[in-house]
Every structure is written in C-alpha cells, then in structure tokens.
Amino acid sequence: MQSPSSELVLRADHNGITTLELNRPERYNALSEELLDSLQQHLDQIAEDTSVRCVVLAAAGKAFSAGHDLKQMRGKPRLDYYQQLFQQCAGVMQSIQQLPVPVIARVHGIATAAGCQLVASCDLAIASTEAQFAVSGINVGLFCSSPAVALSRNIPTKHAFDMLVTGRFIDAQTAAQWGLINEAVAPEALNEAVAQKVATILTKSPAAIRYGKSMFYKQQQMDLASAYAYAAEVMAKNMMEEDAAEGIDAFIEKRTPNWNRSSQSF
Known part of the structure; x- marks a missing residue:
C-alpha cells in the first residue's frame, strides 16, 4: 500500500533551505525501490539548484526509516534484482555526500538497517532522545553489508x-557518543536544534562550504601526502574566490562579511 500522498518524498524550500521528507509512514518509511527512485530524483535536482544552501532530511510518521522493504524484496527472489536494488541504494547514499551543500538528518523514532545507513550517509545528524538505531539484518539472516560501509565510516x-x-x-545518547549522530536532544527540542544548526551554516560563505564538502570526503580516501597536496590546491582556489577576499577584509575591518549568495563558481 502506498502512502496517502502519491509523493513518496516531499520537498519544501524556504530561504535556501530544502527539506526532503520521506513520506511512507504506514510502512515506517521503508526504502522501497520507488521511494529510493524518488529520493534520487530529488537529490539530482538539488545538485543543480544553486539556490539551495542546506538540506534537511526528515521523515513522516513514527519512524525515520525501517530500512529496505523486505516484503517487496521477497516478492522478487532474483539475483539480478537484488544486485540492482542494492546498487540503487548505494547510489542514493553516495549522491548525498556528493551534493555540494550540507545534508542534515533529522531523526526521530527508529532508523534501522538501510535507514541507519541513510543517517550515516548524511553529513550531520541530530536525533530525538527517543530515536533508536540498528543494523539488524542479521536477525533475519541477512548481514547488513551495504549499511556496514556507511556505519564503519562513522563509528x-x-x-x-x-x-x-x-x-x-543503540539509543540516541550512545549514537552521539560513538559519532553516528552529532547530538541527541529532547523530542520537543528537535526542530529547534536542527534549525539552529541550519542557521549557523547559512551564516557561512556558500562558496567555501561547496569547496569544503567536496574536499572533505575526497581527501579521506587518500594517503596523507596526497591528501595534503589536494587540500592545498583546493584551498588555493578557494582563496581566489570573492567570498574569501570579502571574509578576510571583514575580519580585518571588524565587520560582518557580505557573502556572494549567488556564487556558482564551484
């Protein structure tokens, strides 16, 4: 059964903030192939939208996401189907990190298996103290191999x-201690905590963040010398940006910088 809305992922835009909401609450936002396809389409659109400064990934209903749709998976017992499905999911996770702007997971309820992978794939995550996290495929005879990739890069x-x-x-406090999420807050404070994080990001240079996010993930896969060489090149190019000149001048002159909000240079 599909959600009451025909849209499996809802998009809302406001002042440079894009919220993507998983909208399959009756199935605990299980990541069906259709939901993954919808999420991928939204991510592709955001990647080309220079008006977006930050993305919040949220979910409707009681859960953030219960992971893959096991009923749908059992209905198609073919190796080629499973290969395609897990590649599709991997593509979504990588697209999140490839976006040029920060993506913040707003987590409530459970985030299990591929749902936990989704949290781990976001740049930042803030969760309600009522949230819980697991990669529980092992309980049904399936090792969460794909979620393990993101999980092991977080904790x-x-x-x-x-x-x-x-x-x-694990509970949200443990998830924060281990580094799966940035912080755990009371349920009634979740929206405000996310809003504060977004507000802080929006005070920074859009160009610098675009340079920085791309550099951050690429250098993690390099040896130390290569990482420093790459980072130095990125930083030199960043210094040539209008925003860098403006930011340094503002610091020297003890005033608030006026960033170039329409920068499309990176």
Missing part, C-alpha cells in the same frame, strides 16, 4: 561490528 570498528553481528539497538 569505531568494534562498535560497528558489534551492531552488525548482534543486531542490537
């Missing part, structure tokens, strides 16, 4: 492997 190895082989749930 220490032994914590990640423990979650993967036991299927255990």
Whole structure:
C-alpha cells in the first residue's frame, strides 16, 4: 500500500533551505525501490539548484526509516534484482555526500538497517532522545553489508561490528557518543536544534562550504601526502574566490562579511 500522498518524498524550500521528507509512514518509511527512485530524483535536482544552501532530511510518521522493504524484496527472489536494488541504494547514499551543500538528518523514532545507513550517509545528524538505531539484518539472516560501509565510516570498528553481528539497538545518547549522530536532544527540542544548526551554516560563505564538502570526503580516501597536496590546491582556489577576499577584509575591518549568495563558481 502506498502512502496517502502519491509523493513518496516531499520537498519544501524556504530561504535556501530544502527539506526532503520521506513520506511512507504506514510502512515506517521503508526504502522501497520507488521511494529510493524518488529520493534520487530529488537529490539530482538539488545538485543543480544553486539556490539551495542546506538540506534537511526528515521523515513522516513514527519512524525515520525501517530500512529496505523486505516484503517487496521477497516478492522478487532474483539475483539480478537484488544486485540492482542494492546498487540503487548505494547510489542514493553516495549522491548525498556528493551534493555540494550540507545534508542534515533529522531523526526521530527508529532508523534501522538501510535507514541507519541513510543517517550515516548524511553529513550531520541530530536525533530525538527517543530515536533508536540498528543494523539488524542479521536477525533475519541477512548481514547488513551495504549499511556496514556507511556505519564503519562513522563509528569505531568494534562498535560497528558489534551492531552488525548482534543486531542490537543503540539509543540516541550512545549514537552521539560513538559519532553516528552529532547530538541527541529532547523530542520537543528537535526542530529547534536542527534549525539552529541550519542557521549557523547559512551564516557561512556558500562558496567555501561547496569547496569544503567536496574536499572533505575526497581527501579521506587518500594517503596523507596526497591528501595534503589536494587540500592545498583546493584551498588555493578557494582563496581566489570573492567570498574569501570579502571574509578576510571583514575580519580585518571588524565587520560582518557580505557573502556572494549567488556564487556558482564551484
């Protein structure tokens, strides 16, 4: 059964902030192939939209996301289908990191398996203290291999492997301590905490953030010398931006910088 709205992902835009809301609450926002396709389309559109400064990934209903739609998966028991599905999901996760603007997960309720992977793939994550996280495929005979990629890049190895082989749930406070999320806040404070994070990001140079996000993930895959060489080149190009000159002048003159909001240079 599809959600009451025909849109599986809802997009709202306001003052440079784009909110994408998973909209399949009756299935705990399970990541069906249709929902993944809708999310991918939105991410592709945002990648080309220079008016977007920050993205908030949220969800309708009681859960953030329960992961893949197991009923849909069992209905198509073919290796080629499963290969395509998991590649589709991997594409969505990589698209989040490839966006030139920060993506913040606003997490409430459960985030399990590919839903936990979705949280781990976002640049930042703020969760309600009522949220819980797990990569629980092992409980149904399926090791969460794809979620393990994102999870192991967020939290220490032994914590990640423990979650993967036991299927255990961790609470939001533990998720924050381990680094899966940035902070855990009371449910009634979740919206305000996300809004404050977004507001802080919007005070920064759009050009600098675009340079920085791309550099951050690329250098993680390099050896130390290559990372420094690449970072130095990116920083030199960033220095040639109008915003860098404006920001440094503003610092020297002890005033608030006036960023170029329409910069499309990166």
